[in-house]
Amino acid sequence: MTLDEQLKQLAIEAQCHLAKTPERQRSLSRLISIICQSNKLVRPFQGQFQGVYEEIYAEAQQRLFLYLCKEIDRYNPELEVMQWANFLMKKRFFIEASRDLLPTIPKGVDRSRIKRSPLEVLEKQTPIASQVNASLTEEIIQCIQEDHDRLFQTTHIEHKPAANFQYIALQFLAGYSWKEISEELDVKVVTLSSFYGRCLTKFAPKFKAYLSQ
Structure with missing residues (x-):
């Protein structure tokens, strides 16, 4: 079974179970573990953020994993899980993490892409302990x-x-x-x-x- 097949199977399994059930938790935990071990998660904006890149990436990765677990029902089986995860990492979570960890916007990153909607701000204010976690x-x-x-x-x-x-x-x-x-x-x-x-x-x-x- 290929990496994409494994991840898709686990994502679909998780969707088949109710939130917060041990069955869903096990599927999500395995899915996140495989993504971590695969080394296939995109590393956006390499060459920028010198000296703080790894810190930003680690923060973005944690935000991504929390989102995947909370919003696994949004996953479309017609797409590959890594395709979905890499899109979110590059277009949303790395940018958000860089915005929070750095006092200024680094050169080359469009400020308009970093602005958050009121909904995103509200979500950030919600205690993480109340979210579904892998x-x-x-x-x-x-x-x-x-x-x-x-x-x-x-x-x-x-x-x-x-x-x-x-x-x-x-x-x-x-x-x-x-x-x-x-x-x-x-x-x-x-x-x-x-x-x-x-x-x-x-x-x-x-x-x-x-x-x-």
Whole structure:
């Protein structure tokens, strides 16, 4: 089965299940994981944003994945999933992330393309914890908060105990941007988002077990 066939199958599977159900969550989690591992996600505006490109890209990637999970029902099976994801990454999420992370608009990027509609502003003000997420449902958020064996709290970025998975995940899902968390913890955005992604994969079996209780 090709990459496109795998992703299309998972997207259609997710559409067949109701929002917030474990079945949809599993399909979306697998879909996002495959996209991450494929290295096929577009990297727009390369050569620009020197020194901050990776931070912008990491933020844009997280926004894209949240959107794919929340709006998977918008996916048209006549298109390839990567085609849809790359279009959104290039035309919307990378531009939005650059606008939020940079104080000025870099040369070569049309300011008119970066303006947001009132609806987009309203969506940004909505706490991320209320959105459908590939790996973190409300039940999983509760699991992370409880952390009975202190696993989430003791799993942290090297030499940064305060930058632990529990704190980072709860802050991110509460609506804080990677840039805000980065400034608070004094950790680069790309390091935070990469650590977060690895932890989601690492703790996936624990989350699934919690959901099945």
